[in-house]
Amino acid sequence: MSTSRTDTPTAHPLTGLGWNPRVEHAFDSLSHASGHALYPARVSSSRRGGALVRLPGEAHADYAPALTRAAREDPSTAPCAGDWVAVRRSGDTWLVEAVLERSTSLVRQGVAKDSHDQVLAANVDAVLVCEAADQGPNVGRLERFLSLAWACGATPVVAVTKSELAGDRLPEVLELVRTVAAGADVYGVSAHTGDGLAELAPRFLPGTSWVLLGTSGAGKSSLVNSLAGQSLMDTGEIRQDKRGRHTTTHRQLLELPGGALVLDIPGVRRIDVPGDPEGVDRTFADVGELAGRCRFxxxxxxxxxxxxxxxxxxxxxxDSERLARWNRLRREAEWNSARGDQRVRAERKQRWKAAEREARANARLKRGR
Ligand SMILES: Nc1nc2c(ncn2[C@@H]2O[C@H](COP(=O)(O)OP(=O)(O)OP(=O)(O)O)[C@@H](O)[C@H]2O)c(=O)[nH]1
Ligand SMILES: [Mg+2]
Ligand SMILES: [Zn+2]
Structure with a gap:
């Protein structure tokens, strides 16, 4: 019996980068509507005006003018590590023509009135929340990170890092984290001793995309290196000098040998919960369940x-403190939701005003003035 080679379906060249039917569909619609020959690619890191993209070979790509203009108005539309983009050739170089719709985006909201949201990670399936075992843990921060992960539509998993530093206290620390992170799986891991890695590693299924979320110095990059079995990212002591505290200074998409993709990002100290109560509700499912049993x-x-x-x-x-934190985060989510609506209205008004100005200018031109 002979087997013909055509019997074996060949994988898409971007499968190893997380290519899936959703992305394929988004790319196909865009590509059909475009007058250019477009190719799909995934952003491994981005800078102002350009990105490193995987096609699957790596290349630098500048942003096409329309994309640059859009990003100037709203930076959250600029390509971010993890994004799927459509690129085209322009002479010897590549141009990023468009960013494909994101399945999930982990967003840090602009704090100032007129500031814009910042996308921390795009198209992630799971968020690995990293909290060091020797520093608390900070339950309020954990709840915040978990709410953010749930709200963006990704599955949160918690890594209690530097587990060997907790010594005998580790079971107690893990127990506390498990109570706070009831809906997420929790792993104690040490990048230094390798403890717990064998339990966590199988979670990184081939083709899935992850982002590591935690404060600077939580051990995110060290963990990535341990999972990769090689030093892909620089790690370091927390610095307090004028060069800043972060060791990792830009977002970077990396491939693990097992076929998962991880986004290592600079540490995040504090982050607002987005204007979507769903994330808070899922994080505090225990409190929500109780609320459902109130008489009124x-x-x-x-x-x-x-x-x-x-x-x-x-x-x-x-715990009355958990109740207080639930109330606080719910209020914050409500407030941010109202604020988001306000900004959408303001932006709409701005666009109308610009269109009116343009119409008036055109009318003047026509009248020959
Ligand atoms: N004892 C111990 N130290 C660790 C462990 N993992 C990381 N560290 C140390 O913690 C410090 C910070 O580690 P990084 O991996 O650079 O932390 P990071 O979260 O990537 O920090 P940023 O890039 O600044 O966000 C380094 O000095 C590491 O050696 C661990 O499992 N045990
Ligand atoms: Mg780092
Ligand atoms: Zn009640």
Whole structure:
């Protein structure tokens, strides 16, 4: 019996970079509508005005003028590590023509009134929240990072890093983190001793994309290196000098030998939860479940009769501090949602004004003035 070579389906050349039917569809629609010959590529890192893209070989690509203009108006539309883009040849160089729609994007919201959102990671399936075992852990920060991960549509997983530094306290630390991160799997890992890596590593399935989220010095890059089995990223002590504290200074997409893709990004100290209550609700599913048992649907969990939340606090089943953090993050999400709507309205108004100005100018031209 002979087997013909055509019987074996050949994988798409970008499969190793996470290429999937969704991306293929997005690319095909764009490519059909374009007058240029376009090629798909994935951004491994980006700088102002240009990016390193994988096609699957690596090349530098400048941004096409329309993309540059759009990015100037709203930086969150600029290519980010993890993005799928459509590129075309222009003489000897490549041009990024468009960014394909993102399946997920981990966004840091602009804090100032007129500031824009910053995309920390694009098209990730999972967020590995890294929290060092020797520094707390900081449960409020964990809840914040988890809310952000859930809200962006990715699955959060928690790595309690530097586990060997916790010594005998490790089980206690892991127990605390597991209570706070009830809906996520939690792993204690050490990049220095290799403890826990064998349990975490199988989570990185081939073709899945991950981002590591944690403060500077949490051990993200060290963990990436351990998972990769080689030194892909620089690691370092937390610096307090004028060059800043971060060892990793730009976002970088890397391939693990097992076929998963990881985005190593600079440490994030504090981040607002996005204006989408879903992320907070999932992080605090235990509190939400209690709220569902209150007698009144619009219970404010204050002094109403039949409040399941105050009862749980009184009985010591719910930590009052966790309740306070739930309230705080929910308020923040609501506030950010209102603010987002406000900004959309302001931007719309700006576009209208610009269109009006242009119409008036055209009318003047026509009248010959
Ligand atoms: N004891 C111990 N130290 C670790 C471990 N992992 C990382 N470190 C140390 O922690 C420091 C910070 O590690 P990095 O991997 O650079 O941290 P990072 O999270 O990538 O930091 P940024 O790039 O600044 O965001 C380095 O000095 C590492 O050697 C660990 O498992 N155990
Ligand atoms: Mg780093
Ligand atoms: Zn209640």
């Amino acid at each position: 649907r619009d219970c404010s969990h204050g002094s109403e009769p039949g409040c399941a939340i105050t009862a749980a606090v009184d009985e010591g089943e719910l």
